[in-house]
Amino acid sequence: MIEVSFSVNGAAHTLRVGPGERLIDVLRGRLGLTGTKEGCGIGVCGACTVLVDGRAENACLVPAASLEGASVVTVEGLSTDGLDPLQQAFLDHHAIQCGFCTPGLVMSARALLDENPEPTEEEIRTAIRGNLCRCTGYEQAIAAIASVAGTGARALLDEQAGLIRSSARLEAGVPFARTPPTSTPAPEGGDAR
Amino acid sequence: MKAGGYLRAASLADAASARARGGIVIAGGTDIMVKGRSRNIYADKVLVDVSGIGELHLVGERGGAIEIGAACTLSGLCADRALRERLPLLVDAMEHVGGVQTRNRATIGGNVVNACPASDIIPALMVLDASVRTTARTIPLADFFVDCPHCLKHEGMYVRSCLFPDAASKKTVLEPGELVRSLIVPLPRAGSRHLFYKLARTQNIGLACVNLALIGTLLGGVVEGLSISMGGLFPRPCTLDGCSAVLRGTSADVSTLDRVKAALAEKLAAESGALVDYGYKSRVAPALLADGIAAFMAGETLERKRRI
Amino acid sequence: MQQDSFHVVGSPTPRVDGYDKVTGRALYTDDMSLPGMLYAGCVHSRQPHAIVEVDPTPARSVPGVVAVLIEKDFPKPQSRYDWFYCTSHPRYRGDVLAVVAAETPEALEEGIAAVRVGYTKLPAVFTVADALSPGAPQVRAEGVALGEDGVPDPERPGNIFPASYKPLRKGDLAAGFAQADLIVERTYDTPYVEHAYLEPESVLVSPEGADGVLIRASSQQGHTPQDFVADALQIPMSRVRAVSTTVGGSFGSKLELVGLMCGRAAVAMSATGRPVKMTYAREDSILESTKRHPFTTTVRIGATADGKICAYQASQVENAGAYNNQAPWMNIRARVHSAGPYDIANISTDTYAVYTNNTVPGAFRGYSSPQVIFANEMAIDELADELGISVVELKRKNLLRRGSITATGQQLVHETLLVDMMEDILRDTRYEEKRAAYAAEAGVWRHGIGLVTAYRGAALGGEGVDASGAMMTGMQDGSFVLRPSLMEFGQGLNTVYAQIASEASGVALSDIRLEPVDTTVMADSGLTVASRGTAQGGQSVRMAGEAIRAMIEETARAMLDAAPDERIEVRDSIAWIEGRPDRSVRVSDIWTMRRYTGRQLSTYQWYSARPLVNDDATGQGEAFQTYAYGVCVAEVSVNTHSGEVIVDEVSAYHDVGHALNPALIRGQIYGGILMGMGFGLYEEYRLEQGRSFDDNLDAYLIATAKDAPLVNIRLYECDDPEGAYGAKSLAENATEMIGAACALAVKHAIKRPVRKIPLTPEYILELLAQGEACV
Structure with a gap:
């Protein structure tokens, strides 16, 4: 067992950890911080993303024993004093469905905006490339992140646009309303992937 | 993960002696922690954490080369503006490794010592003529690796099922107790241009199917110097010297490119027995090489702008 | 449907479960723990078809291992859904040969590795073509052969799953082809696809009260875990309670496998007297899930x-x-x-x-x-x-x-x-x-x-008569609990149910709280599948809301002394006489009035779709x-x-x-x-x-x-x-x-x-x- 001292969400901990024990095991199993999720165990899905000294890292790959002096922030640490603007934006933009990828996604977004407050849409996509989501298709999450960034990289999606009503118009011989379909605007500058 | 012990090495000497006693070096852990996940391959091994050794984090320029400490993380290096300016090909390659989370922990030394045939960084270092500085000697990167045909048979080359818990001892010439200190990368010639491309099935953050690194110079529209390396294909990292030779002094016109493709195909044919995706790779690698060279000649990239 | 006449449905209402999910407070099954809980896992077959001899003894002596169960330890090794909880005759590599329960995840891993299995391999087939060829080994006793006419022949044994045969005949095919100037024939193939939901399966089964069982499971279905556990333990279903949790995606998968895991955990619970949690690693999930x-x-x-x-x-x-x-x-x-x-x-x-x-x-x-x-x-x-x-x-x-x-x-x-x-x-x-x-x-x-x-x-x-129940219960302060019978697993069903209930009843959306699907509270309303949750499942929620509205209107009418020809409006938990907003009463006061006059402000409604007739x-x-x-x-x-x-x-x-x-x-x-x-x-x-x-x-x-x-x-x-x-x-x-x-x-x-x-x-x-x- 190895003694290691580090902080989690501002609280100091000194623990004796196993040599192969992972940060995710410490968070979920010992500290009761279950917001960080395990989706694959091999650092591919990003559901376990936390901040270690401000960097987004997969907690399933971080040996707890390596954390001496480190400062770890999990999703629970974002909402100690009301919601983080990113969290509010995820709610406002309907960026959540089953929610399992959400904590990791929010943490990756937090790390991105802390380092790069005005990312382009491509930079946002690159930052969350290591966060897999099977439900949402990522669009509304990207809109949420862009709205906090305030870059206007993505126009806010008009939720009500694109609804076409049929019957009354058809019967009256009036063609469908020609509102344009609501589409994701092309990225500015057409950045390479 | 099961491990026999964990040692935070305070110095290179400590780390080297722990290694000599059978320890497994760990820096970022993005390979070790995945390899050891569901097999007990490190159950009786001491993990020797070198990430706290200061001298392994140094980056400095001396004598026309940049020396990069082995424990430098990929994201740290990518954020280094001076490095990006001096070694753009290397930074380009590093940016293609994994996702942000991976790059925040993965180290350049770890990637090289792990010696995966599909590594994105190794082909870039090969064409940059890098050397490995260890605790005992300095070796050209080209002489650092040993042949590993088993890796080519390994379906998908996934880290999770890698055949080598201790890649350093089986896939490199490192002696017991010998550690990598840094990579020494000569500055490219003035006026060099480069190209890097990572071919994979989707935009997933995993390993390349095949990758390509090129660097060289043109003189009057004609290839003056050129070095090429491709990953995902060979039992040992190599530069495609035969292909470079065909191109030198030419403007890489279509018939020259056909000869280059044929040279690569011939070299690849030697792997037809071992390389598990040979059918596809033997078709795509020569085409990728030719397209890469054409883009290189035009000063373009192969990256396709998405979402147009 | 004229959208302007709706107040709640038709709006992009924020998710009712969004706050908990975005803060990490939402509890998925693996986030839960109980005192004395054991960790359980499975030994999967390494052969696609074999008879096995399983020796649990080496595993039983691993420190921290509390129980190792094999086929004979299961009261009913085969589930009602065709799969086996535990078998000694694996028919595919996902079949489970033993279940191990241990004090810690580390001991569990060691225990699983220590179980010794001897395989006697049996002939196997893997492709449809091979399975249909003459002389192919018969995978299941009930399989039948393909007839000359391309239709299953129930008289001859083979590998076609007889109940799966569904023909369609319309018009006169021969006459149709006779008319054709051109006939094109082609064959197309699609692959096996993995659901790849982000949350791997997890179940937590614990004793409840003297002889009850409580199930929390990552299940797409509220009721089927109850079904599987009662089946596995061979006890009355009334002793088994499943309460739904937050589910991290499913897309159709978290049905049979989760049920089997619940059954296995239940048998382990029964053997040890302790709560048992079984959480699959991604590899186990992909190996065994549909x-x-x-x-x-x-x-x-x-x-x-x-x-x-x-x-x-x-x-x-x-x-x-x-x-x-x-x-x-x-x-x-x-x-x-x-x-x-x-x-x-x-x-x-x-x-x-x-x-x-x-x-x-x-x-x-x-x-x-x-x-x-x-x-x-x-x-x-x-x-x-x-x-x-x-x-x-x-x-x-x-x-x-x-x-x-x-x-x-x-x-x-x-x-x-x-x-x-x-x-x-x-x-x-x-x-x-x-x-x-x-x-x-x-x-x-x-x-x-x-x-x-x-x-x-x-x-x-035609898969079945679409029917479901919903319960809406008012509280003294005017807040309501809505009990659905169909499941939220990411698609937003709870949110849309809150909207429907609010629209139908006039109770404010913020006054309606969705509770989990609980098998002791709600009747089995079938599976949350077929995209029926909103369109059909929502009907019972609508009926519940309308019943509440009727109660509100009835009492408001009396409390406001409305004339017989005056309409009562209800919205945002206020009832008023149409055109006279000064004459209003709060729903909480209506609850109080009803309660003291011996009536309720709650309802249980059942909806059944019109039956379909087909051959x-x-x-x-x-x-x-x-x-x-x-x-x-x-x-x-x-x-x-x-x-x-x-x-x-x-x-x-x-x-x-x-x-x-x-x-x-x-x-x-x-x-x-x-x-x-x-x-x-x-x-x-x-x-x-x-x-x-x-x-x-x-x-x-x-x-x-x-x-x-x-x-x-x-x-x-x-x-x-x-x-x-x-x-x-x-x-x-x-x-x-x-x-x-x-x-x-x-x-x-x-x-x-x-x-x-x-x-x-x-x-x-x-x-x-x-x-x-x-x-």
Whole structure:
């Protein structure tokens, strides 16, 4: 067992950890911080993303024993004093469905905006490339992140646009309303992937 | 993960002696922690954490080369503006490794010592003529690796099922107790241009199917110097010297490119027995090489702008 | 439905469970722990077919291991759903041979590794072709052979799963083909697909009270865990309570496997007297969980020279795996839609599943529709090629319209927007202009554009009578608890239920709290499948809300002394006399008045859809109450040197009846698009001799944020009386067209016939190597 001292969400901990024990095991199993999720165990899905000294890292790959002096922030640490603007934006933009990828996604977004407050849409996509989501298709999450960034990289999606009503118009011989379909605007500058 | 012990090495000497006693070096852990996940391959091994050794984090320029400490993380290096300016090909390659989370922990030394045939960084270092500085000697990167045909048979080359818990001892010439200190990368010639491309099935953050690194110079529209390396294909990292030779002094016109493709195909044919995706790779690698060279000649990239 | 007259439904209401999910407070099953809890796991078979001898003794002596259970320790080793909780005769590599329970996850891992298994291998088959060939080993005793006529022969043993056979017969096929100027016959194949929800399965089973059992499980179904546990323990279901938790995605999968895990954990709980949690690693999840059925579809289609389709014949054959629970139901849907959204007078299709020693497929978003649409739309495209007319003209001549008779002989009596939607998408995407331009392309990168038109029977249809219950209970302070019987697992059902309940009752949305699905509170209302949750499940919620409104109005009338001809309005938990907002009373005061006059402000309502009449022998009759229509265009770029495909843009237009929450709908569509892209282009769970190495997300690839195309969504509404507030279905519609659209786009880009998906780079290069362009 190895003694290691580090902080989690501002609280100091000194623990004796196993040599192969992972940060995710410490968070979920010992500290009761279950917001960080395990989706694959091999650092591919990003559901376990936390901040270690401000960097987004997969907690399933971080040996707890390596954390001496480190400062770890999990999703629970974002909402100690009301919601983080990113969290509010995820709610406002309907960026959540089953929610399992959400904590990791929010943490990756937090790390991105802390380092790069005005990312382009491509930079946002690159930052969350290591966060897999099977439900949402990522669009509304990207809109949420862009709205906090305030870059206007993505126009806010008009939720009500694109609804076409049929019957009354058809019967009256009036063609469908020609509102344009609501589409994701092309990225500015057409950045390479 | 099961491990026999964990040692935070305070110095290179400590780390080297722990290694000599059978320890497994760990820096970022993005390979070790995945390899050891569901097999007990490190159950009786001491993990020797070198990430706290200061001298392994140094980056400095001396004598026309940049020396990069082995424990430098990929994201740290990518954020280094001076490095990006001096070694753009290397930074380009590093940016293609994994996702942000991976790059925040993965180290350049770890990637090289792990010696995966599909590594994105190794082909870039090969064409940059890098050397490995260890605790005992300095070796050209080209002489650092040993042949590993088993890796080519390994379906998908996934880290999770890698055949080598201790890649350093089986896939490199490192002696017991010998550690990598840094990579020494000569500055490219003035006026060099480069190209890097990572071919994979989707935009997933995993390993390349095949990758390509090129660097060289043109003189009057004609290839003056050129070095090429491709990953995902060979039992040992190599530069495609035969292909470079065909191109030198030419403007890489279509018939020259056909000869280059044929040279690569011939070299690849030697792997037809071992390389598990040979059918596809033997078709795509020569085409990728030719397209890469054409883009290189035009000063373009192969990256396709998405979402147009 | 006039949207302006609704106050809550039709709005992009924020999710009721969003706050908990975004803060990490939401509890998924593995987040839960109980005092004294054991960790359990399974020993899976390493052989696809064998008899085994399992020696648990070495495992029992591992420190921390508390119990090792083998087949004889299970009161009933085989579940009611065909799979085994525990077996000594594994029939596929996901079969479980032993269950281990230990004090810690580390001890569990050691215990599982220590169980000794001796295998006596048995002959096995893996492909449909092998399973149907003469002399093939019989995988299951109940399997039957294929007759000469292409129809299962119940008199001879074989490997066809008899209950899965669903024929469809309409008109006179021979006469239809006799009319045809051209007949085209093709065969198409689709792969095994993994659901790849982000949350691996987890169950927590604990003793409750003296002799009860409590289940918390990552299950798509509220009630089936109860069913499995009672079955596994052989105790009355009334002693077993399942309370739903937050579920991290399912897409049809978290049904049988989760039930089996609950049964195994329950037997371990019973053996040890302690709570037992079983959480699967991703590799175990992929190994044992169900997959999408691979289909081999042979289509024979006849048309007259002017493009009118006069005959359609198909066999749709699935690899059933070693066990199977879903194919009999799935094939009901598969036969209805086998001939596509086309008006064809003469149709004959045979759909059935074949047993093999492979991973077992089950329900997966679409429930046969992505596979059926791929084969059908590709056949239509090839027919157009052979006829020398554009596929757009072919569709214009044959698409279903209002009043058309479907493949099951049902007349489409409700609004049928399909043709109009197609014309819109053709115009918006400039489809025909692009097809012409792309046909002339040279160069390494080629563009392609593909069009799919689809219809989908909404909700359960002929699979069963769609019925569900809902309970709404008022509290003294005017807050309400809404108890649903169908499940939230990410799709947003709880949110839409809150909206429906609020709309129907007049109670403020913020005063309505959704509680978990609890089997001791709510009657089993069937599975949350078939995209029935909102349209049909929402009906009982609506009825509950309307019953509450009636109670509110009754008491408000009395409390406000309203005249008999005065109407009472209720909204945002206030009741008032219409036109006289000063004469109002709060719902909380109404509760108090009712309580003291011996009445309640609560209700339990049961809704049952109108029954459908159809003939199982021919598939003729009413297949669904109503249909939802969709059109989709996918635009791709293909690198003809590497086979790489970039999906540039996807336009998805959906008839949703009435969009009860447009924001949730959009989210479903975005996610469905990426899932469909995977189906068409790169997702495949590859099995070789019953074994796969695609058992984690490094090998089984799903779309990342960088893979997403530009997306154009258009929602259509119409007046449809069948679903709650006019809703139809959307969840499965959102994904079912996309794979086919991408495949068609690639086909057009590379000008080669496409008979199989996924269109991996390797496969694309193989097709390109086949020489001259076909179109």
